[in-house]
Amino acid sequence: MPIKHLHGNCLEVLRDVPAASVQLIVTSPPYADARASTYGGTPPDEYVAWFLPIAAEMKRVLKPTGTFILNIKEKVVDGERHTYVMELVLALRKQGWLWTEEWIWYKKNCVPGHWPNRFRDTWEHLYQFNLERKFDMHQKAVMVPMGDWAKTRIPRLSEKDRTRDPSASGSGFAKNVSNWAGRDKVYPTNVLDVELDEFAVMDPGTTVQLATETGFQGHSAAFPVGLPEFFIKLFTREGETVLDPFQGSGTSGVAATNLRRDYVGIDWLEENIALAKARIERECRPQGPSLMDLVESIENSG
Amino acid sequence: MPIKHLHGNCLEVLRDVPAASVQLIVTSPPYADARASTYGGTPPDEYVAWFLPIAAEMKRVLKPTGTFILNIKEKVVDGERHTYVMELVLALRKQGWLWTEEWIWYKKNCVPGHWPNRFRDTWEHLYQFNLERKFDMHQKAVMVPMGDWAKTRIPRLSEKDRTRDPSASGSGFAKNVSNWAGRDKVYPTNVLDVELDEFAVMDPGTTVQLATETGFQGHSAAFPVGLPEFFIKLFTREGETVLDPFQGSGTSGVAATNLRRDYVGIDWLEENIALAKARIERECRPQGPSLMDLVESIENSG
DNA sequence: GTTCCGCATGAATCGATAG
DNA sequence: ACTATCGATTCATGCGGAA
Numbered sequence: 001m002p003i004k005h006l007h008g009n010c011l012e013v014l015r016d017v018p019a020a021s022v023q024l025i026v027t028s029p030p031y032a033d034a035r036a037s038t039y040g041g042t043p044p045d046e047y048v049a050w051f052l053p054i055a056a057e058m059k060r061v062l063k064p065t066g067t068f069i070l071n072i073k074e075k076v077v078d079g080e081r082h083t084y085v086m087e088l089v090l091a092l093r094k095q096g097w098l099w100t101e102e103w104i105w106y107k108k109n110c111v112p113g114h115w116p117n118r119f120r121d122t123w124e125h126l127y128q129f130n131l132e133r134k135f136d137m138h139q140k141a142v143m144v145p146m147g148d149w150a151k152t153r154i155p156r157l158s159e160k161d162r163t164r165d166p167s168a169s170g171s172g173f174a175k176n177v178s179n180w181a182g183r184d185k186v187y188p189t190n191v192l193d194v195e196l197d198e199f200a201v202m203d204p205g206t207t208v209q210l211a212t213e214t215g216f217q218g219h220s221a222a223f224p225v226g227l228p229e230f231f232i233k234l235f236t237r238e239g240e241t242v243l244d245p246f247q248g249s250g251t252s253g254v255a256a257t258n259l260r261r262d263y264v265g266i267d268w269l270e271e272n273i274a275l276a277k278a279r280i281e282r283e284c285r286p287q288g289p290s291l292m293d294l295v296e297s298i299e300n301s302g
Numbered sequence: 303m304p305i306k307h308l309h310g311n312c313l314e315v316l317r318d319v320p321a322a323s324v325q326l327i328v329t330s331p332p333y334a335d336a337r338a339s340t341y342g343g344t345p346p347d348e349y350v351a352w353f354l355p356i357a358a359e360m361k362r363v364l365k366p367t368g369t370f371i372l373n374i375k376e377k378v379v380d381g382e383r384h385t386y387v388m389e390l391v392l393a394l395r396k397q398g399w400l401w402t403e404e405w406i407w408y409k410k411n412c413v414p415g416h417w418p419n420r421f422r423d424t425w426e427h428l429y430q431f432n433l434e435r436k437f438d439m440h441q442k443a444v445m446v447p448m449g450d451w452a453k454t455r456i457p458r459l460s461e462k463d464r465t466r467d468p469s470a471s472g473s474g475f476a477k478n479v480s481n482w483a484g485r486d487k488v489y490p491t492n493v494l495d496v497e498l499d500e501f502a503v504m505d506p507g508t509t510v511q512l513a514t515e516t517g518f519q520g521h522s523a524a525f526p527v528g529l530p531e532f533f534i535k536l537f538t539r540e541g542e543t544v545l546d547p548f549q550g551s552g553t554s555g556v557a558a559t560n561l562r563r564d565y566v567g568i569d570w571l572e573e574n575i576a577l578a579k580a581r582i583e584r585e586c587r588p589q590g591p592s593l594m595d596l597v598e599s600i601e602n603s604g
Numbered sequence: 605g606t607t608c609c610g611c612a613t614g615a616a617t618c619g620a621t622a623g
Numbered sequence: 624a625c626t627a628t629c630g631a632t633t634c635a636t637g638c639g640g641a642a
Contacts, residue, residue: 031615076617079435080400086388098382104406104425106493111616112633114489117439118617120634122491123406133381137419187416189424191408223615488634 003257003280004264007273010245013266014057022061022264023136023240026228026252028071032084044075044084048091054245055092061243065136067235068097068129071105071223079117089127097129104191105227126192126227141233143185192230229255236261250276257284305559305582306566309575312547315568316359324363324566325438325542328530328554330373334386346377349386350393356547357394363545367438369537370399370431373407373525381419391429399431406493407529428494428529443535445487496528531557538563552578559586 006013029051033041042050058068072088074081093099103126110122228251232242238260244252247265249272256263257280267273308315331353334346344352360370374390376383395401405428415422530553534544540562546554549567551574558565559582569575 028615033615073615074404075615079618080395080402081404083392083395083401086392090385090388093382093385099385100382101420102376102383104408106406106408109614109635109637110491111614112635113616113618114632114634115617116441116619117435117437118403118492119441119489120491121616122493124615135419139418139421187421189422190420191424 002262003253005247005253005273005277006264006266007268007270008266009268010266011054011057014054014061014245017057017061017243017264019060020063021241022243023063023066023236023261024069024232025058025062025066025243025245026069026071026231027244027246028223028248029246031073032075032082044077044082047084048088051088052091052095055095055097058243058245059096059131062131064132065134066131067100067135067137067231069103069231069235070127070129071124071227072127073121073124076118085125092129096131098131098133099127100130100135101128101190102126103128105223106191106193108193136235136237138234138237139187142188142230144188188230192227223251225251225255228252229259232256232259232261247276248272250279253280254283304564305555306564307549307555307575307579308566308568309570309572310568311570312568313356313359316356316363316547319359319363319545319566321362322365323543324545325365325368325538325563326371326534327360327364327368327545327547328371328373328533329546329548330525330550331548333375334377334384346379346384346386350390353390354393354397357397357399360545360547361398361433364433366434367436368433369402369437369439369533371405371533371537372429372431373426373529374429375423375426378420387427394431398433400433400435401429402432402437403430403492404428405430407525408493408495410495438537438539440536440539441489444490444532446490494529494532496526496532525553527553527557530554531561534558534561534563549578550574552581555582556585 006016030041032044032047062068072085074083074085076082089099105124105126107122107124110120113120228242228244232252232255236242236259239262241262241264242252242256243264243266244250245266247253247267250265253263253265253276265273265276267276308318332344334349335343364370374387376385376387378384391401407426407428409424409426530544530546534554534557538544538561541564543564543566544554544558545566545568546552547568549555549569552567555565555567555578567575567578569578
C-alpha cells in the first residue's frame, strides 16, 4: 500500500510524478487571500495565473479516465463575491479540462457570525473535471441506504407524529423505522451533506475516523474525511492512485489509505508533511479487505 | 394592494415600468434551451446576449437599495456543464451589477433518475445582485427557530434519544422539544432547503399553499412559493413593489400578494397571464396584517 | 456506562480606527 | 483617499468534566 509524501513547491514536485499514473486528484488548494503581503496567500486577481501551470501538470499525471475534484470557495471582496473561481473554471476548460459537474458541499458546522448584509456561508463548490467524456465511475460504491431518508424522512415523520398524536409518538416512530430498514439502497445526489450517519451506515469501519476528524485541531483548513472518501470510492478502485497536491493535514491520505488506494500527497510546508504522516499512521488501522470491497471485487470479476 | 399583469415581450414591456419603482426583482427566467416548445428556447451560446438588454431594463426599474434574485441552472451539453451561467454573471457585473451573494436552493424532494456518469441534480443557483453596496435587508423577517431551519438540532436530539434509550424516547423527546421551543430564533444561512415543513414552522399561514404548490401542474418550471416568499420578506417591506419579469404560473405574485407587497408580473404567453391571475385570486386570501408584520412595524417604528 | 452541561473554536465579514 | 489592523458578532459541534 504505497504512500508517498512529497515535500516542496507543488508545481516542481508534480514534474516528478509519472504521466498518466493517477486515477483521482482530490484537493482543496489554499483559497485566494486578499492579504498577500502579510500571509503570503495568492491575491484573487492573480489566482488563475498561479493555478494554471499546476493544473497543466495535473493534466499530465492524470489517467485519461481519471477525475479531478476541486474544492474551492469565493471570498468576499468589497462586499461582492469575487469572480476568481468562475474565471478559474473557464480557464481550466480552455486548458482542455471538461467541466463535467458541480457538486455542492453543504457544511453543517460553518463559521459563526452576523452581518448587516449577509448570512452565514454554509456551502462550498466541488468542481468535477475530466479529460474525456467517458471516465471511470463506480456508482454502486457510494450508494446510500434510502436516499435522504436518514436526514429528512425520519425527523419529519417524527415531527408529524408528534404534532398529530403526541401520545402515540413513541410507538409510531419506532414502527416507521422498522418499515424503512428493509429497503434497497439508492444513489446519492450532487449535494453532499457530509454527516456522520450517512457514511457510518455505508461503511461501519469509518465511523470512528469521521467522529474524531471533525474536531481535528492540527490544521486550520481541514475538510472532513468523508468528503475525499466519497470521491475516492466513486472514482477509483482498490490499488489505484489518489493524488492530493495540497494535502495540508493529510485528510485525503487518511481516506485513501483506509480504502486501500495508493496515495501521493504534496505540501509546501515541512510541518504539514510530518503532520500528515503521523496522522495516517495514527488513524489508519491495518486490516483485511472490507465487506464492501469484497462485494465490489466479486461483482467486477463476475 | 395593486397587482399588475403585463402581457408581452419582456424587454418591451419593461420599458413601460417607471424607473426606480421596484424594490425586489425575483425571477426564474427560462433556462437555456429549456421549455423550447412554449418560449422558443434560447440556445446556451446566445443566452447572455439575449439576457443583457433585459437586465439593463431591470437595472433601470430597480430602486438603488433594491435587490435582484436570479434563479438559474446550467444545462448539460455534450457531457459538460455549460458555462453560460458563469458568463452571464460576469457580464452582469460588467453591466454594473454587484454580485453580492450566491444562495443555494437545495431541492430535497427532486425527481428520481439515474445516469451512467452523473447523479441526480438537486440544487440550483440563486444569484443575488445589487446596485449599491448598501441595500435594504430585513433579516429579522426571516429568522427561523433553532438553527438550521429547525431540522438539525431537533432531529439529532431525537435520534440520540432513540438510539441510546429507546424505551424512554417518547417522553424524553417531548421534554427536549419543549426546552428548545422557548429559545430565541436564529438567522438562516445561504443554503435554502425549501420544503413544506420548514416553511410551515417559519410561517404557519403558508402551509396550505406550499402543500398545493408542490403538486402544481399548470406550468412546467414552477418554483415553490416558499422561495420568493423568503426573498420578499428579506428584501422588501409591506407596500413595496416586487417584479417578476418571467412570471410563468405567478408563484412570485402569490407570495407577494399574501405578504401585502405590490406586484408586477410579466409574461410572453397570454395563457400564463390568465393562469397567474386566476391563481392569485384563488390562493391569496384577504386578511388583516399578519403577526409577523405587526411585530416588524412596531420594531421599526420604535 | 450514560447523560447533561459548559466551553472552546472554526477556510468569516463588516465597520471603525489608526497610520 | 487608501491600506492595515482590531473588535464585535454568532452558532453547530465535539470534547471533557461532573453528576
